[in-house]
Amino acid sequence: MRRNFLKILGSYLIGFLVYPFSSAIANNVIGYNTKLSKNEDEYNIINPDLTDEQKKIMFDEATERAGSSILNREKREGTYHCANCGVKLFESTAKFDSGTGWPSFTEAIPGVFKTKIDYSFGMKRTEYHCANCGAHHGHVFDDGPNGGKRYCNNGLCLLFIPTS
Numbered sequence: 001m002r003r004n005f006l007k008i009l010g011s012y013l014i015g016f017l018v019y020p021f022s023s024a025i026a027n028n029v030i031g032y033n034t035k036l037s038k039n040e041d042e043y044n045i046i047n048p049d050l051t052d053e054q055k056k057i058m059f060d061e062a063t064e065r066a067g068s069s070i071l072n073r074e075k076r077e078g079t080y081h082c083a084n085c086g087v088k089l090f091e092s093t094a095k096f097d098s099g100t101g102w103p104s105f106t107e108a109i110p111g112v113f114k115t116k117i118d119y120s121f122g123m124k125r126t127e128y129h130c131a132n133c134g135a136h137h138g139h140v141f142d143d144g145p146n147g148g149k150r151y152c153n154n155g156l157c158l159l160f161i162p163t164s
């Protein structure tokens with residue numbers, strides 16, 4: 001009787017000691033670094049449902065993992081909008097498979113983006129962001145189909161609205 005009691009007490013104590021430790025490990029596994037470089041109120045966050053990953057890309061110019069966006073495989077007719085402010089950015093007719101792992105477009109709706117030269121990672125690239133809300137979307141290159149542009153857009157910054 002006394003032995004059983006000690007056994008129960010012992011496993012209870014082990015559980016009590018291990019529990020906070022195991023939950024800390026679980027948090028580290030989730031621990032994708034989503035810390036923003038500024039306070040949230042310093043960003044122009046219009047959509048309150050943006051995830052931490054979306055905020056990290058749109059306001060700290062992070063990049064999603066290549067091939068991770070379901071929009072890479074999106075082939076339906078429709079329009080692509082800014083996930084923060086909802087402005088229409090691309091028509092589905094401008095989308096093409098660039099093989100890069102990011103949704104790619106040959107042209108944007110005129111005037112919807114502003115650009116700046118980005119020198120990060122030792123490269124000179126043209127970064128573009130939503131002219132309406134300022135959210136970063138991707139980089140634009142001159143190696144698109146038929147000598148045109150290639151807008152390389154993070155899928156997490158886009159909201160696709162199918163026509164039908």
Ligand SMILES: [Zn+2]
Pocket residue numbers: 082083084085086087130131132133134135
């Ligand atoms: Zn926007």
